[in-house]
Amino acid sequence: MRVVVIGYGTAGQTAASFAKKFDENAEVIVIERHSYPIYHPCSLPMVLSGKFSLDELYERKPWPGVEVITGAEAKEIDKERRIVKYEKNGTYNEIEYDSLVLAMGLKPTFPPVKGMDLEGVGTVWDIESVKNLKIGDKVAVVGGSATGIEVSAELSKTGRKVYLFEMMEQLMPGKVDPPISSLVAKKLTEMGVEVRVKSPLREILGKDRVEGIDVGERIDVDSVIVVTGAKPNSDLARKSGIEVGETGGVKVNERMETSVKGIFAAGDVAEVRDLITGLPTTTGLASTALVQGKVAGCNAVGGNEVYKGALSPFIVTLGDYQFGGVGLTSSQAERLGIRHETMRIMASDLPKYNKERDRVVLWAVVGEDGRLLGAQIFGKREVRGRLMFLTLAIEMGLRVQDIRKIPIPYHPDICDVNDPISMLSDVFHLIHKS
Incomplete structure (x- = not known):
């Protein structure tokens, strides 16, 4: 069996490696337009301050058993003949596939203003x-x-x-x-x-x-x-007669399969279901691309994995601080007509006697039934860990008051014994006790 993957970003890398993991006899071939097999785009801002060099962002060895054709751009997909046509060094080539995974990611968008071509x-x-x-x-x-x-x-x-x-x-x-x-x-x-x-x-x-x-x-x-935005790089799919959704992403079902049997899509190019609203969405996040790539790669070699939907957790660094979020914002809920309330907790991230303590701010969006719909955090410590906890809480459909009885690991060098998440849950419980 031959699996062809177009694109070798997070979704493409994961789909290719998981196809090979689940079927070691499968032939997995990747078509990648860059001249190098792997790099880490999320680290590019840190290159500007000298934290990393560009050379450190390369990985030159793909997953064992996966062939990566670099400097090649897919130009056409012949669905009937199951062939991908691609161009490399001015020469056009064809490659047959049994399963195909589209992982072309995003492409940047720029404002239509004068001066974009100036030096600098x-x-x-x-x-x-x-x-x-x-x-x-x-x-x-x-x-x-x-x-x-x-x-x-x-x-x-x-x-x-x-x-x-x-x-x-x-x-x-x-x-x-x-x-x-x-x-x-x-x-x-x-x-x-x-x-x-x-x-x-x-x-x-x-x-x-x-x-x-x-x-x-x-x-x-x-x-x-x-850096004004990006959109799904779905032109190849559209041109090849593969259905593209209202978000501009390639439409997929819960198996990450497109409108054409045997062709899958994963990552930033795919239009998936928002787990909370059920509406179509694209994510633009490496974390969701990784999960979608696993599902697409396994199913490309005959698996039956299911992707339930996107919650899109993210985190951003800001000097010594971080902030991030998951699920719905209050503005999104309001725009969609979803009745909700918001809660804000500002607390110490370490015990009060610890001189290194700082504040952490937790903002929560809660549905009418008490279910957590979304959360955002700003702070110096443990932002990622708290977002992971809240992502799981939303995915499990927990009510905010359910969280108050879940024990959270404590150590005075890391956090206070009464975590802001527990504090938020306690306050919500007291307000709605009646």
Whole structure:
């Protein structure tokens, strides 16, 4: 049996390796457009501060038994003949498959403004884009996404003057609610980043290279990094007659199988079901791409794995702090007409006698029946661990008051005995006791 995987990001790597794990006799071949087999895009912002070098982000050895054809771009899928046509070094080739996994990921989107072609304008997307960056002393980062925030934070460590511009009213719109977003903006400001919201990019100014930007006023900068968004890289699927959904992602069922039998999709290119709302969604997260890749890879060699739906947990670093979220935000719930309430807990992350203690903020979105629908956390310690706990709680359909009797590991060097999650549950229980 031959499994062909298009794309070797997180979803493609996982699908290929799990296909080989579950059927060691399967022939697994990957078509990857980059000239290198594996890299880690989530670490690219840290390259800008010198924490990592680009060379450290490469992994040159694919999974044992998996053949990776690098520098190759898939151009067409012939569903009837079960053939993928791809181009490498100007030569067109064909490869037959028994099962096919689409893992082409996302492609960046840029605002249609004048000046995008000036020297000094770049993005942080892949190894090549970071290599091509020409960063001066005054940098405008356009886009208040997770990438924009991390790029700004990392550049601030280098002593440069950094501006962060977001067209919406808050950073991370649609991903976190205003109370958490305001904490993020405040921390960035403390790090020396000048944060401007409600500031859409109108034009990049300059003759041959960047001299400034227009965001309703002129700001003089000598370089611009644009990280304004991305969309599923689904053009190949659409052109090949594979159904693409309303989000722009390739439609899949719970087995990660597309509208064409024997063709699967996983990761950022796939349109899946939101676990809470049941609505179609795309995730754009390595964590969900990993899980989807496991399901697609196993099923590509005859398995019957099921992907229940996306909760999309994420975490972002911000100097010594982190923030993240999972599930629905309050703004999403309101837009969808889902009746809910919100709760906010601010607590110490270590015992009060510990001089290193700091505050952690937990924001929860709770449904009418008391079920946890979403949560966001900002703090210095244990953000990831708490998000993992809350992700599991949402997936299991737990009510907030159910959480109060679950013991949470304690050590005074790591956390306080009464964890903020337990405190939130206790407060909710007392409010709704009657």
